Amino acid sequence: MRILSGIQPSGALHLGNYFGMMRPAIELQEQGEAYYFIANYHSMTSLFDAAERRKNTLDVALDFLACGLDPKKSVFFRQSDVPEVTELSWLLTTLTPMGLLERAHSYKDKVAKGISANHGLFAYPVLMAADILIYDSNVVPVGRDQKQHVEMTRDIASKFNEQYGQTFVIPEPRIRDEVALVPGTDGQKMSKSYGNTIEIFGEEKATRKKIMGLVMDSRTPAEPKPDAEKNVAVQLLKLVAPPEVAKDFEDRLRTGGLGYGDLKKALFENYWNYFADARAKRAELAANLDYVNGVLKDGAARARALAQQVLKRAKVASGLD
Numbered sequence: 171m172r173i174l175s176g177i178q179p180s181g182a183l184h185l186g187n188y189f190g191m192m193r194p195a196i197e198l199q200e201q202g203e204a205y206y207f208i209a210n211y212h213s214m215t216s217l218f219d220a221a222e223r224r225k226n227t228l229d230v231a232l233d234f235l236a237c238g239l240d241p242k243k244s245v246f247f248r249q250s251d252v253p254e255v256t257e258l259s260w261l262l263t264t265l266t267p268m269g270l271l272e273r274a275h276s277y278k279d280k281v282a283k284g285i286s287a288n289h290g291l292f293a294y295p296v297l298m299a300a301d302i303l304i305y306d307s308n309v310v311p312v313g314r315d316q317k318q319h320v321e322m323t324r325d326i327a328s329k330f331n332e333q334y335g336q337t338f339v340i341p342e343p344r345i346r347d348e349v350a351l352v353p354g355t356d357g358q359k360m361s362k363s364y365g366n367t368i369e370i371f372g373e374e375k376a377t378r379k380k381i382m383g384l385v386m387d388s389r390t391p392a393e394p395k396p397d398a399e400k401n402v403a404v405q406l407l408k409l410v411a412p413p414e415v416a417k418d419f420e421d422r423l424r425t426g427g428l429g430y431g432d433l434k435k436a437l438f439e440n441y442w443n444y445f446a447d448a449r450a451k452r453a454e455l456a457a458n459l460d461y462v463n464g465v466l467k468d469g470a471a472r473a474r475a476l477a478q479q480v481l482k483r484a485k486v487a488s489g490l491d
């Protein structure tokens with residue numbers, strides 16, 4: 171089984187990235203041949219500062235390695251170090267219906283939020299399809315909001331196979347329902363686009379302030395909250411606290427007597443403890459960037475060897491040889 175997943179270096183990684191993509195990916199590296207990449211081509215649809223892209227790309231590498239990605243078990247690389255993916259993207263573009271792209275939830279949501287649209291944002295699913303197909307990926311771990319993109323990849327691959335003969339492996343999405351959507355500080359899906367994130371490796375004082383600033387309703391501590399499971403702090407606490415601790419706080423909120431301030435303090439403390447080991451590991455890696463860059467270089471060489479084989483197969487099938 172070959173597993174493929176990527177993450178954009180468009181800003182500091184946050185809890186939504188970790189629970190929606192990073193942790194499932196790290197767990198899956200024990201179950202198959204894992205290919206994980208830093209999607210710096212994709213970041214160009216929304217980030218237009220070259221220096222920031224370089225910094226973010228390095229930060230993603232540090233974050234992922236600190237959180238447990240093992241380069242002995244995974245192929246870890248920068249997307250742009252495998253240029254074959256953009257060539258394959260063109261081949262796929264010629265068979266991708268406009269209507270398919272126009273139906274993309276991610277594109278429509280971003281435009282509705284006022285984010286300026288460009289062709290890259292519109293054609294994002296085609297490049298994502300190329301990312302997946304060029305490594306003969308079987309499994310793609312994604313958040314529920316990205317499931318449609320994997321379905322689009324399946325559609326595009328099937329069209330190519332029907333037109334030019336059996337060429338691509340048809341991938342399957344893998345979604346962990348219990349953490350598929352992580353709420354942000356405003357209750358929406360946590361996303362850099364919405365400015366509602368809690369960073370994995372945020373500075374202590376700033377993160378404490380952000381968590382203590384979570385907006386709650388006006389009910390008094392004594393009032394029972396029968397809808398306690400909908401509280402953003404409770405939902406986040408369930409991710410970073412031991413189950414019995416999260417359940418205790420949820421029960422106390424439901425029956426009444428727990429103040430929102432105490433709930434938010436508990437959330438911060440459990441969040442800070444949850445990533446303590448990863449913070450220490452990240453500091454070690456930041457002091458040894460030659461190692462980090464070596465991991466990415468080695469990963470790119472391994473990824474590119476496979477990508478070249480698959481691209482050649484597609485070019486022969488479509489008459490470009």
